[in-house]
Amino acid sequence: MNAAVTVVFALLGVLAVGSALLVVTTRQVVHAALWLVVALGAVAGCYLLLRAEFVAWVQVLVYVGAVVVLLLFALMLTKAPIGVSEDLDAGLAQRVVAAMVALATGALLVTVLVDGFSGEVIDQGATGGAPAIGASVFRSWVLPFEVLSVLLLAALVGAIVLSRRDVPGAGAADSVAGGR
Amino acid sequence: MGLPGRGLAGGLATTFRTMTRRSITQQYPDVSPDLPPRTRGVIALLEENCTVCMLCARECPDWCIYIDSHKETLPATTEGGRERTRNVLDRFAIDFSLCMYCGICIEACPFDALFWSPEFEYAELDIRELVHERDRLALWMDTVPPPPPLDPGAEEAKEIAAARKAVAAPAPTGDRHGEGAAR
Amino acid sequence: MSVLDLLLRLVLLLACFLVLPLVVGQIEHKAMAHMQSRLGPMYAGGFHGWAQLVADGVKFAQKEDVLPAAADPWVFRLAPALALLPYLVVLALIPVGAGQAVVSADVGIFLVLAVMGIGIIGTVMAGWASANKFSVLGALRAAAQLLSYELPLVLAAASVAMAAGTLSLPGIVEAWRPWWLLWQLPGALIFLVAGLAELSRSPFDMPVAESEIIFGAYTEYAGLRFALFLLAEYAGIVVLGALTTVLFLGGWKWPFLVGGLGWLWTLVKTLAVAFLVIWLRVSLPRLREDQLQRLAWAWLVPLALVQLMITGVVRVMG
Numbered sequence: 001m002n003a004a005v006t007v008v009f010a011l012l013g014v015l016a017v018g019s020a021l022l023v024v025t026t027r028q029v030v031h032a033a034l035w036l037v038v039a040l041g042a043v044a045g046c047y048l049l050l051r052a053e054f055v056a057w058v059q060v061l062v063y064v065g066a067v068v069v070l071l072l073f074a075l076m077l078t079k080a081p082i083g084v085s086e087d088l089d090a091g092l093a094q095r096v097v098a099a100m101v102a103l104a105t106g107a108l109l110v111t112v113l114v115d116g117f118s119g120e121v122i123d124q125g126a127t128g129g130a131p132a133i134g135a136s137v138f139r140s141w142v143l144p145f146e147v148l149s150v151l152l153l154a155a156l157v158g159a160i161v162l163s164r165r166d167v168p169g170a171g172a173a174d175s176v177a178g179g180r
Numbered sequence: 181m182g183l184p185g186r187g188l189a190g191g192l193a194t195t196f197r198t199m200t201r202r203s204i205t206q207q208y209p210d211v212s213p214d215l216p217p218r219t220r221g222v223i224a225l226l227e228e229n230c231t232v233c234m235l236c237a238r239e240c241p242d243w244c245i246y247i248d249s250h251k252e253t254l255p256a257t258t259e260g261g262r263e264r265t266r267n268v269l270d271r272f273a274i275d276f277s278l279c280m281y282c283g284i285c286i287e288a289c290p291f292d293a294l295f296w297s298p299e300f301e302y303a304e305l306d307i308r309e310l311v312h313e314r315d316r317l318a319l320w321m322d323t324v325p326p327p328p329p330l331d332p333g334a335e336e337a338k339e340i341a342a343a344r345k346a347v348a349a350p351a352p353t354g355d356r357h358g359e360g361a362a363r
Numbered sequence: 364m365s366v367l368d369l370l371l372r373l374v375l376l377l378a379c380f381l382v383l384p385l386v387v388g389q390i391e392h393k394a395m396a397h398m399q400s401r402l403g404p405m406y407a408g409g410f411h412g413w414a415q416l417v418a419d420g421v422k423f424a425q426k427e428d429v430l431p432a433a434a435d436p437w438v439f440r441l442a443p444a445l446a447l448l449p450y451l452v453v454l455a456l457i458p459v460g461a462g463q464a465v466v467s468a469d470v471g472i473f474l475v476l477a478v479m480g481i482g483i484i485g486t487v488m489a490g491w492a493s494a495n496k497f498s499v500l501g502a503l504r505a506a507a508q509l510l511s512y513e514l515p516l517v518l519a520a521a522s523v524a525m526a527a528g529t530l531s532l533p534g535i536v537e538a539w540r541p542w543w544l545l546w547q548l549p550g551a552l553i554f555l556v557a558g559l560a561e562l563s564r565s566p567f568d569m570p571v572a573e574s575e576i577i578f579g580a581y582t583e584y585a586g587l588r589f590a591l592f593l594l595a596e597y598a599g600i601v602v603l604g605a606l607t608t609v610l611f612l613g614g615w616k617w618p619f620l621v622g623g624l625g626w627l628w629t630l631v632k633t634l635a636v637a638f639l640v641i642w643l644r645v646s647l648p649r650l651r652e653d654q655l656q657r658l659a660w661a662w663l664v665p666l667a668l669v670q671l672m673i674t675g676v677v678r679v680m681g
Contacts, residue, residue, distance in 0.1 A: 030491055034438065037484060057473045065480025066513060072487045073506040082435045082494050129469045130530050191646040195398040205402040 009049045016042035024098075027084040033071050040064050051122055054130050217328040219298035220281045222312075223274055224320035229293035232267035236285035236294060244278035245285060246271060246311075274317060276302070277310040297323040372465045376455050383633075384597030385416045387604075390634070391597075391641045392416075398645045419590075426586035433494035434583065442492060443584070443591035446485025449478045450598040457605045458533040460615045460625035471532035472524055475606060476517055479561065482595065483509040486563075486570070489592070490580030501579020504652065505570035508560050511659035512567075516557035518667035519550040522674045523610045536614035544612075546677060550670045551611035553663050555636070558607070560655070562599040565644035569652055604636035605629070612636075 019038040026032050040063045047056035090098070137145050206213055215221070232249040248271035254264045286294045297320045304310055312320075330337065336344075392415060396403030408414025430436060453475050458464040468474050483505060490502020524530050526547060527538035544551075560567040563579075571579040581592045608614055612632050615625030650658065 028435075030435075030438070034484075034488065053468070054470050054473065057470055057477045061473065061477035061480060061517075064484070065477060066510065069480070069483055069487065069506050070510060072484070072491070073503060073510070076487075076491060076499055076503050076506075080491060082433060082492065130473075188647060192642060195642065195646045198400055199394065199397040201400070203397055203400045203402050205400070207402075207405075 005049055009046060012042045012045040012049070015039075016046065027086070027088045028082075029085055029088060030072065030075055030080045030082075033068060033075060036071070037064055037068050040068065054133050215298045217298075217325050218296065219300075220283060220296050221298040221300040222276070222296075222302060222320050222323075223279070223286065223317065224295045224297045224324050225272055225274075225314060225317035226293050226295065226321055227269065227272070227314060227318055229291045230269055230272065231291055231293075232269050233290065235288045235290065239284050239288040241282060241284065242278045242280055244275040246273040246275070269314070272314040272317065273311050275311045277307050295321065295324040297321075298325065299323045376451075376465045380451050380454055380598060383601045384594055386634070387600050387637045387641075388416050388593075388597050389413065390638060391644075394638065394641050395645050398642070423587055423590035428587060429583070429585045431494050431583050435492040435494070438488045438492035439583075440588070442485045442489035443588045443595070444485070445488060446482050447591050447595040447598065449482040450595060450602045452478045453602045454598070454605065456532060457602075457609060457629075458536060458614060459629045461533070461537075464533065467533065468531065470530045472520055472530050472535070472610070475532070476520060479602070480509065480513060482599070483561075485595070486580045489584065493580070493583035495583050497576040498580050498582050500576045501570045501582070504576075505563055505580060507652075508563065508567065508570060508655065511656055512557040512560040512663070515553050515659060515663035515667045516561065518664070518671060519554040519557065520610060522550040522667070522670045523547055525671070525674045525678060528678075532609050533614075536609055536616065539613045539616060541613070547611055547670070547674070549666055550674075551607065553667050553670065554611065555603075555607055555639075557659075557663060558603040559640065559643070560659070562596065562603060564596075564600070564640060566647040566650050567655060568644075568649055569655060572649060600637050600640050601633065603640065604633035607636045608632040 016039050019035045019042065022035040023032045023039060026035060040059065044056045044059040044064070047053075047059060232247060234247055237243075237245040237247050247269070249267050249269050251265050252268045254266055256263050283296065286296060299320060302310075302312075335341075392403045393411070404412030404415035406412055407418045430439060455465040456468060456471050456475055458467070486505045487502045490498040490500075490505070493499075523535055526543065527535040529535060529538065563570045569575075571581065576582075581589060584592060608629055614632075615629050617625075617628045
């Protein structure tokens with residue numbers, strides 16, 4: 001990496017960490033979701049600088065475009081007041097525990113990454129486009145990929161069963177025939 | 181029921197067909213509208229015909245016609261004759277902010293003193309200006325179109341029919357008073 | 364690519380971004396008027412009201428920028444920019460002629476779809492920050508609509524990418540052959556319908572259904588910020604038209620006059636799609652919210668999967 005890229009990468013990293021901190025510290029619940037957008041976008045920028053173009057855009061498409069929108073949707077559907085929510089806070093004990101868990105997770109990730117990839121050098125010439133990702137997902141890692149897809153399928157089926165009310169036995173409380 | 185989406189295609193076809201035709205928008209300020217002869221635009225007053233009988237003012241559902249008058253005594257025209265009194269019009273005004281253009285005043289007038297004019301461009305910035313006094317009402321007379329010809333096959337006008345009858349069968353005795361033969 | 368060249372391209376892009384939505388808006392004014400047997404704007408600019416939208420822009424600029432008392436000021440102010448910028452980015456990626464894109468990306472189609480999905484956050488922010496229940500309802504509807512229609516949109520685009528064997532937009536146009544019009548027809552229709560839904564354009568304009576929720580998420584906006592949302596809508600039409608052109612209609616390809624005038628064909632096709640979008644708006648009534656979801660999940664997603672299958676089979680056999 002040349003100097004400029006390094007500087008930008010560091011700035012994006014600071015942005016990601018800073019907005020992530022704001023996500024957990026802000027007292028306004030929708031602002032938390034919006035700071036999450038910034039954090040995820042900054043991470044996408046980091047991917048981009050690491051020559052993982054495809055992953056970066058998937059990050060934007062799935063996390064920024066869909067997951068956060070879903071999150072905002074759910075927030076608005078339930079309760080999302082404008083302004084500070086006083087109950088959006090935790091006691092000291094909870095804070096300490098949360099900080100410890102976060103630090104432990106971070107330490108674990110850093111250890112694993114440093115252990116596994118400390119010697120790696122990113123090839124500036126290569127672009128982490130779709131072919132490389134496709135090849136590794138569908139050749140080397142095809143089994144985990146399939147296992148994951150089966151897991152997702154099961155989740156989908158489960159969601160459909162839970163939301164349908166016209167299936168006898170499902171949705172124990174009310175078996176009123178839904179209009180759908 | 182037909183093919184699925186037939187309704188959608190039909191809607192699209194309708195709008196497209198409409199687009200290819202000339203639109204019917206009137207280009208009003210640029211092109212003055214072509215109004216039919218009986219258009220009710222504004223009411224004109226032919227002062228000479230008015231006898232201050234007040235019928236129009238009384239028949240007006242909105243009470244938007246204001247008439248003031250006084251009586252004048254005319255000296256006898258012949259020696260030893262009677263003096264005559266005559267109504268003189270002092271004020272004749274129509275408040276067009278109240279008028280609902282029903283035309284009952286024009287129908288009610290027995291002396292043909294009120295007429296419809298198709299003029300409609302007399303909007304004002306102040307509502308009080310909409311009270312047209314007699315001079316303004318008289319000005320509208322210039323814009324009253326001649327009465328349209330009768331429809332082919334329609335009944336003859338009453339005065340013409342009466343005159344024709346008088347010519348065809350001369351009155352056996354005395355005068356017959358032709359109705360409105362002056363016209 | 365020299366700096367000067369890049370600068371020229373960026374200026375051109377900005378000009379297109381500011382002019383094309385106005386052109387589409389004017390086409391909408393006039394086409395919609397004539398479809399309803401009206402004339403539309405006739406005075407501004409002299410000839411058939413060609414400058415109406417410029418005059419509208421001046422009017423918007425003069426209006427007061429109202430901030431509701433209970434609104435969340437920062438989110439409220441930022442929302443229009445977030446709604447507009449993604450379309451600028453997408454427009455930069457559209458190849459108008461052979462090798463004539465402002466920026467070229469290897470995974471262009473992915474980038475375009477990803478960025479287009481961000482625009483919705485602007486709408487959601489606007490709806491929430493306005494402190495108006497109708498705005499929140501509009502934002503909810505917009506979000507629900509986007510979540511449902513993102514899937515068929517991506518699947519339809521994936522079908523073309525599979526057919527062309529590349530994710531880059533110029534690559535797809537290079538690989539495009541006229542018979543793809545038939546092969547990818549369901550995909551094209553799905554893409555267009557889902558795109559309309561993502562733009563909240565009629566017949567999918569429940570997020571701004573004026574008879575129910577005033578103007579949805581944009582109810583509280585006035586002046587320049589409102590104009591930005593409107594510009595975003597029309598820029599969205601331009602982007603949808605350009606994307607449909609590039610993915611399904613062969614971009615700059617045409618039986619004749621291809622040489623240096625490829626960009627002209629891209630423009631013509633884009634405007635044709637934009638006209639179709641306007642035509643649909645005039646002709647079709649608004650769907651109900653449940654009809655909208657049913658259309659997405661019961662028709663478009665399965666159809667998109669079938670299209671994907673057909674594409675795969677033809678690719679493997681051919």
